[in-house]
Amino acid sequence: MHFKFNNEKPIYLQMIEQLELDIVSGRLPPGSQLPTIRELASQAKININTVARALAELEELNLITTKRTNGKFVTNNQKRIIKCREKLAETTTHEYLKTMQSLGFNTKELLKYLKERS
Amino acid sequence: MSLLQYHHVSKRFGNTTVLDNINLEIPTGKIIGLLGPNGAGKSTLIKLANTLLTPTTGNITFQNQPLGVASKTEIAYLPERTYLDKTRTIRQTLDFFQNFYHNFDRAKAERLLDDLDLQLDTQILHMSKGMQEKLQLILVLSRHVKLYILDEPLGGIDPAARDYILDTILTNFDEGASVLISTHLIADIEKLLDEVIFLQNGKIILQDDADHLRAQTQTSIDEIFRKEFKNAR
Amino acid sequence: MLVKLLAYNLQRLIKPILICAGLTVLTALIFYFTQYDTEFITHDTRTEEIIHASPFIVFVHGLFYNLYAICGVVLTVITLIRIWSLFQKNLYSDEAYLTYTLPIKRHIIWASHCLTALIAIIICMTTILLSNLCFNQDFISAPFQFGADHEPLLNTISYFCLILQLSFIAMCGFLGIILGHRHTKQTELFSRLWGFIVFTLGEALLLLTIFLFTKLNPAMQEIFQQARPSIECLQSLITLVAIVYAIYLLILYPVCQKLLDSADLN
Secondary structure (H helix, E strand, C coil): CCCCCCCCCCHHHHHHHHHHHHHHHCCCCCCCECCCHHHHHHHHCCCHHHHHHHHHHHHHCCCEEECCCCCEEECCCHHHHHHHHHHHHHHHHHHHHHHHHHCCCCHHHHHHHHHHHC | CCCEEEEEEEEEECCEEEEEEEEEEECCCCEEEEECCCCCCHHHHHHHHCCCCCCCEEEEEECCEECCHHHHHHEEEECCCCCCCCCCEHHHHHHHHHHHCCCECHHHHHHHHHHCCCCCCCEHHHCCHHHHHHHHHHHHHCECCCEEEEECCCCCCCHHHHHHHHHHHHHHCCCCCEEEEEECCHHHHHHHCCEEEEEECCEEEEEEEHHHHHHHHCCCHHHHHHHHCCCCC | CHHHHHHHHHHHHHHHHHHHHHHHHHHHHHHHHCCCCHHHCCCCCCHHHHCCCCHHHHHHHHHHHHHHHHHHHHHHHHHHHHHHHHHHHHHHCCCHHHHCCCCCCHHHHHHHHHHHHHHHHHHHHHHHHHHHCCCCCHHHHCCCCCCCCCCHHHHHHHHHHHHHHHHHHHHHHHHHHHHHCCCCCCHHHHHHHHHHHHHHHHHHHHHHHHHHHHHHCHHHHHHHHCCCCCHHHHHHHHHHHHHHHHHHHHHHHHHHHHHHHCCCCC
């Protein structure tokens, strides 16, 4: 698993975002088992407690579950994953629109620009 | 219960006050960064915990007991300098550690040394400084203790070796143990930290959860540090 | 723990001492085995008839007489220097960061250095004592024998007295190093200075004690009045000296221990 963090934002938030991306994009398929906290910390080169915190939050969001065998698994709940996808799409688009508007694009120019490139 | 407690600790050398009324608690299970410019008192703070120095006023307790043989058994200290007998070989040094620390995991140390391709019969004299420092780090991390204190573990190490050291620290300390890292090279290390303590002119000016600070200021710990100590000597 | 420390300390300082001890014994043995008819030396009128030895053997014999003296001195000096430098290295150099963070009380660390010193001194003195057996002709050996020939009691007392004296000197060195490092600069200079001061004071006090003792015990005045005092006199004198050194050690040991307890490492 590949992680990239910067120092300017809380690390645990960044980890949450990147795991959400992995889940939504299917890199972490529904029902699949996540690496252990130690493994994640080692791969991401961050603190174990930070990883634990991020996973706890994801569990609150019902994106992952803990099975009795003490493994963490991606949820099978498709609705949840779709909802997460929408949330991520919303934030990304919002950011994008803000930037493009600051560059001087109005809505018509923006739509044309996008159509040419998709 | 916190691991290490400083109660109103001050340290003076002659007329110079190096630490001024320090009240500090180091919790269990956390990686804590002790950050501050050179001369802030970081090394002094650490040496006090290891009984290398005695406080001028105040006292320090480890798990609510005064410092002594019990605390030294549960604290593993990595100083800035090489403290090994350089005339000995690596193997003899391992023997020494095994002999005096009952919580020394020799098998683990040998495994880590093997990863570095270090021959056990090499004399420490003949090792480069970087290798000596890695050896010391391995020796310290191979002990199963409650508190690891690392004083400037990244000082004078090239960037490639730094990754190795950070990785080794991350993956090798005992679960539930705490690690106190003192450094002024913050950018490299801040992703690892649970908590940070800022020390300046012998006083603690900040102690907080790392992510909490980032959320608050929307910047990195490194940035906060630079701003805070812009006017330091 | 104490025994382990002792073992490590001894291991570190013993090699040069053993080498010197070996050389000392060797020179003594060579001296012994190149003995030739002693009448050669007495400038007796019978000399011209009794020259047995070749000039070469005579030369070697005389040479090793001097070499032995040098070896004895070197052995003692090296023993003391190794004892001091181990102490300094273990407790006041970078290594101190390890020594003081070992799970061992400082008392034990101090005790281990004192015991190491004692053992090294005993090895040194015993070597010299045994080697002196090669020099058992009266007129040559007078300077070397601890006492007069065939005076086992005097020799034994002298042996212990010398061990105590060397121990006192070693202790002065330790105290000097401890006090010297309380200065922030030039610690080496101050270490030697303090060591020397303590030693001189000790010796001065010893002389005073001897003087007072002779005043109280007129029979002892022989020491100052005759070139060769009686054996009993020497025995009393050397016993007194040994007792004084023992007292010095008994006082300095806890003093150093206390100083070491509160020592800061910088």
